[in-house]
Amino acid sequence: MSGFPILTLMLLVPLAGAVGCLVSGDRGARQIALVATLIDLALGAVLWSGYQIGGPQWQFVEHVPLFAGFSWALGIDGIALLLILLSVFLMPICIGASWEAVTKRVGEYYAAFLLMETLMIGVFAAQDLYLFYIMFEAGLIPMYLIIGIWGGQDRIYASYKFFLYTLLGSVLMLIAMLWMAHEAGTTDIPTLMAYDFAPTAQTWLFLAFFASFAVKMPMWPVHTWLPDAHVQAPTAGSVILAGVLLKMGGYGFIRFSLPMFPEASAQFSGLVFALSMIAVVVTSLIALVQHDMKKLIAYSSVAHMAIVTIGLFAFNVQGLEGAMIVMLSHGLVSGALFLCVGIIYDRLHTREIDRYGGLSINMPRYALFFLLFTMASIGLPGTSGFVGEFLSLGGIYQVSSWVALVCTTGIILGAAYMLYLYRRVAFGEQQHADAAAMTDLTPRELAMVVPLALAVLWMGVYPESFLAPMRADIAALDARVARAKPAGDAKVTPGKPVVHDAAHAQHGAAPEGAH
Amino acid sequence: MDWSQSLRLIAPEETLSLAGLALLLVAAWAGDKAARAISIAAVSVLVAVMALVAPALCNGAMGPETVAFAGQMTADAFASFAKLLIYGSAAVALVVAPSFFERVGAMRAEYPVLILFAAIGTGMMVSAGDFLTLYIGLEMNSLASYVLAAFLRSDDRSAEAGLKYFVLGALASGILLFGISLTYGFTGTTSFAGVHAALGGGLNTGMVFGIVFVLAGIAFKIAAVPFHMWTPDVYEGAPTPVTLFFATAPKVGALGMLMRVAIVAFGSAAGAWQQIVIFAAVASIVIGALGAIGQRNIKRLLAYSSINNVGFILIGLAIATPQGSAAMLTYLAIYVAMTVGSFVVVLMLRDADGNPVEDLADVAGLSRTQPLLAAGMAIVMFSLAGIPPLFGFWGKFVVFQAAVDAGFVPLAAIGIAASVIGAFYYLKVVKVMYFDEPADKVAGERELAHTVLLVGTGLFLSPLGYLLTKWLGGLSGAAALALFHFA
Secondary structure, three states, X not given: OOOOOHHHHHHHHHHHHHHHHHHOOHHHHHHHHHHXXXXXXXXXXXXXXXXXXXXXXOEEEEEEOOOOOOOEEEEEOXXXXXXXXXXXXXXXXXXXXXXXXXXXXXXXXXXXXXXXXXXXXXXXXXXXXXXXHHHHHHOHHHHHHHHHHHOOOOHHHHHHHHHHHHHHHHHHHHHHHHHHHHHHOOOEHHHHHOOOOOHHHHHHHHHHHHHHHHHHOOOOOOOOHHHHHHHHOOHHHHHHHHHHHHHHHHHHHHXXXXXXXXXXHHHOHHHHHHHHHHHHHHHHHHHXXXXXXXXXXXXXXXXXXXXXXXXXXXOOHHHHHHHHHHHHHHHHHHHHHHHHHHHHHHHHOOOEHHHOOOHHHHOHHHHHHHHHHHHHHHOOOOXXXXXXXXXXXXXXXXXXXXXXXXXHHHHHHHHHHHHHHHHHHHOOOOOOHHHHOOOOOOHHHHHHHHHHHHHHHHHHHOOHHHHHHHHHHHHHHHHHHHHHOOOOOOOOOOOOOOOHHHHHHHOOOHHHHHO | OOHHHHHHXXXXXXXXXXXXXXXXXXXXXXXXXXXXXXXXXXHHHHHHHHHHHHHHHHOOOOOHHHEEHHHOEEOOHHHHHHHHHHHXXXXXHHHXXXXXHHHOOOOOOHHHHHHHHHHHHHHHHHHEOEHHHHHHHHHHHHHHHHHHHOOOOOOHHHHHHHHHHHHHHHHHHHHHHHXXXXXXXXXXXXXXXXXXXXXXXXXXXXXXXXXXXXXXXXXHHHOOOOOOOHHHHHHHHOOHHHHHHHHHHHXXXXXXXXXXXXXXXXXXXXXXXXXXXXXXXHHHHHHHHHHHHOOOEHHHHHHHHHHHHHHHHHHHHHOOOHHHHHHHHHHHHHHHHHHHHHHHHXXXXXXXXXOEOOEHHXXXXXXXXXXXXXXXXXXXHHHHHOOOOXXXXXXXXXXXXXXXXXXXXXXXXXXXXXXXXXXXXXHHHHHHHHOOOOOOOEEOOOOHHHHHHHHHHHHHHOHHHHHHHHHHHHHHHHHHHHHHOOO
């Protein structure tokens, strides 16, 4: 490991960009933001290429005891690496998505986004409990401003709801963290991941963390902030919210809840399964009747996140890997879908599905990409969605066939609402003259959707690139939680073993003969 | 203990008293023309006295060599920490005042002198080692404060604030004095060390009444629920620089005094007052937060915010550990910065004619007309709400950390959950400034002193403040150690 603090640099570049955006004019702010996010993307590529698969568990470690009570400790494993890559990949696209759509207070807008990027990378890279909490919570401020200033009609209600919901979820986690640090005598996350808390304490700690991550995730029934926030946020805000912010909940489960409280996780897995099953079915049905495109995709996010939670609490390698891939895939796909909505919203300024129709006639390229992302969202083989959902459901099937059964209906329902959406938007008659007059994708828009499409296909065709970095970490996590693993309901009965010695002696007489 | 040593220990009080008397004479002869010059002199005296006080804190002074006049005064690291905050905020209250008063032609020469006398009294409150010294300090501060609250004679609200403050303050002083006399009656002494020793042998009913009355009297001074009712009216009515002063120096003084009384004098009967403090803490957090929600006047809102903050600080006291006291001091230091920042913004909110703008609706859309001002206010508001990465979070963090470490997990959980209610109205201020359409009431007329103070507090409250955590933690730790170091 070289001594070069690349993670700190990745945090500082967008931060410096944010300051630059605040002091420069509209035009300058756009360029600064684009350059800063592209630099971070390049640094992310360096990070990926420098990451040694099969190397030490924590790489690029930095530790500076800068503060009282906690330290500036950064470091990543494969799981964090992939989520950081997702963040830095989506950010330039977000900047591009707002290039023309945002015209008021441009400097502040891009500053908020760059600040957001710093905090997201910080969340995934933090190796100190309190540093994690600060980064995790701080994201509320820029997101509150993004929704509240640049959002749609009901932006103020949505911004309050977003802020207070997530804050209430998180503060109890802080108390749990304080208790853990007091009990274990350290704030170092890797150390805490190996620390065994007493099972009774684990129950309370798990619930406190659950309050925070379940809201962030979001799980049914605390998901109601998400449709509001999504609908009101500007396009890029939705992309980053769906693409990365929701992943913080899943990351929290995988980094804190499972390794730190394995017994409590097993104890509450029934609750998680129940909530996830309800979420898959209920939110899919809700998505089916939406008239607002963004709301539909927002509800589909809740359903997909439920697939993540069942994968996480399956307590086996398949489930965990599947959950991670669903998170990455959902980050790309839902981000891309929000982008697709944004592209036509910029032209017609409505999210009402009925105002569109027959777009495949006048916007063929758009229809092509929209179809690809729709299919990826459904989980068609060959796209990223399939890999994740298959692994995740395969993992849960080993634990509970009923959960697997109920959650698999989500895929059917997912196909229903997504295809229904696609039919109403892209196929059929061109009923409205203004919608029929819309122009196809501009080069700027193509530059945004093409990388996303390639990434979705790459993850669908050759997922090994994404599975390899985290394989060792998932295995370590699986070994850590193995002691609390709940028994599966499959009741696999081993077949009667063929007694080789006897068979040899009798020269295969009786058993074979019976067939 | 010889006299020279005692006199050396109270050098800050002597300097301030002599300077105050001298400036009073100057004010009498030179009149209001010299008001600005007297202010400047008073500020320099305060800065000089801060330099006098600082060594005790840096050396972590404690023990018998810090006790002056046979236990009447204690000049230890704890007193030094509180005094630095008190004198500092008094100096700020002087710096921001001239432009405010001169506009209404009320910049009188008495203002800096009164602030100086109030600062002496407040300093004595945190240094007191005896109930009588404490009472003298308290009254010295209060008498000056009553006059300051009513300083704008032409303004009805100011007169009302002065009168209200005086009537209720006198009542509270009476309650406190009654508690002190009960304490004296049942322990036979007024010195903190003596009371501590006497209570070590057990507690009787009369003494419990004494403790309750003393705490009730002090609760009035720190504006803790249920003795908080005067705060919104006085904060709203008093001239803004005076409100800034009330929200900082006397608050620090009264909390410092409460800590010393609770930990040193009543420390051996902690069980008797802990539940009172826990109730006051939780009630202050909740009522402070709920009361603020409906407010339209920014100064009233900040008054409720200060009640809310006192609740968080009291959590540090309720657990009665050195870590808790250190956390309180850290919180106090950050609280003073947040209060200064917020009131400086209020002072800077003026319409085109220079009249103060105090209505929340009138600052709508401030971020578009006055970005710097709005950003400063937003930093203070998010900081007060305790949202990381702003420095206000650190104050809450250390308090709750101390509570959890001492085993008060439910108290910490209730307190932090109630802080979400508080977040609502801080967010409302940000919402009004950032999301609403501009009201264009506020004109951008700035004064250098205000801008410098705002930028300074803004930087302190920004994430850069975290770089100070080690230093701040070290100082407050030393101060808390001195507080707990008694016979």
